[in-house]
Amino acid sequence: EVHLLESGGGMAQPGGSLRLSCAASGFRFYSYAMTWVRQAPGKGLEWVSGITGSGGDKYYADSVKGRFTISRDNSKNTVYLQMKSLRAEDTAVYYCGKDWSMAVSGCDSWGQGTLVIVSS
Amino acid sequence: DIQMTQSPSSLSASVGDRVTISCQASQDIGKYLNWYQHEPGKAPKLLIYEASNVETGVPSRFSGSGSGTDFTFTISSLQPEDIATYYCQQYNDLPPYTFGQGTRLEIK
Numbered sequence: 001e002v003h004l005l006e007s008g009g010g011m012a013q014p015g016g017s018l019r020l021s022c023a024a025s026g027f028r029f030y031s032y033a034m035t036w037v038r039q040a041p042g043k044g045l046e047w048v049s050g051i052t053g054s055g056g057d058k059y060y061a062d063s064v065k066g067r068f069t070i071s072r073d074n075s076k077n078t079v080y081l082q083m084k085s086l087r088a089e090d091t092a093v094y095y096c097g098k099d100w101s102m103a104v105s106g107c108d109s110w111g112q113g114t115l116v117i118v119s120s
Numbered sequence: 121d122i123q124m125t126q127s128p129s130s131l132s133a134s135v136g137d138r139v140t141i142s143c144q145a146s147q148d149i150g151k152y153l154n155w156y157q158h159e160p161g162k163a164p165k166l167l168i169y170e171a172s173n174v175e176t177g178v179p180s181r182f183s184g185s186g187s188g189t190d191f192t193f194t195i196s197s198l199q200p201e202d203i204a205t206y207y208c209q210q211y212n213d214l215p216p217y218t219f220g221q222g223t224r225l226e227i228k
């Protein structure tokens with residue numbers, strides 16, 4: 001059974017940094033792309049970033065490009081989202097998802113999410 | 121980036137009703153469209169992929185159709201446990217893979 005557990009959320013000040021982690025189990029981690037999406041309070045889902053199974057290709061939403069960095073450690077079955085220069089509008093629940101192929105596509109499994117609050 | 125326009129934004133229906141949600145892409149995306157169900161505080165759930173393929177384990181009352189720019193999601197007979205927000209998402213070509221605005225489904 002696929003299991004995804006996000007961690008690293010919490011409070012940060014505007015301009016600050018946080019690193020989210022997503023620990024995966026129940027599947028061959030290196031064979032699947034991974035994706036981060038978020039949901040701001042009262043808003044819908046927003047695609048944030050994706051990384052291929054090998055880690056060789058990374059993609060970002062325009063809203064986070066240049067501030068967020070996605071990475072993965074296939075030896076630890078973990079994907080990360082390094083968030084810098086945080087803004088109030090980055091406040092959201094962040095979900096990691098397992099794509100159904102090695103390429104970033106769509107996600108067939110998701111974690112329960114981790115809450116990020118950006119506030120002074 | 122491809123924009124996804126989903127309608128309606130909210131919907132109230134009775135148990136047993138047929139429910140339909142529409143999603144329109146700003147350009148041709150072929151059949152590269154997913155539908156997700158999201159309940160508050162829970163992980164999103166994939167229901168439909170590639171516009172019309174039902175994910176394993178998803179009840180047969182859920183279906184999807186369409187191609188190109190116009191897509192439809194249908195619940196043939198609404199059940200109380202279907203209360204959630206539903207999202208379409210395109211995955212054509214390269215990311216970003218944008219979501220529609222969501223449709224909040226309520227029981228009358």
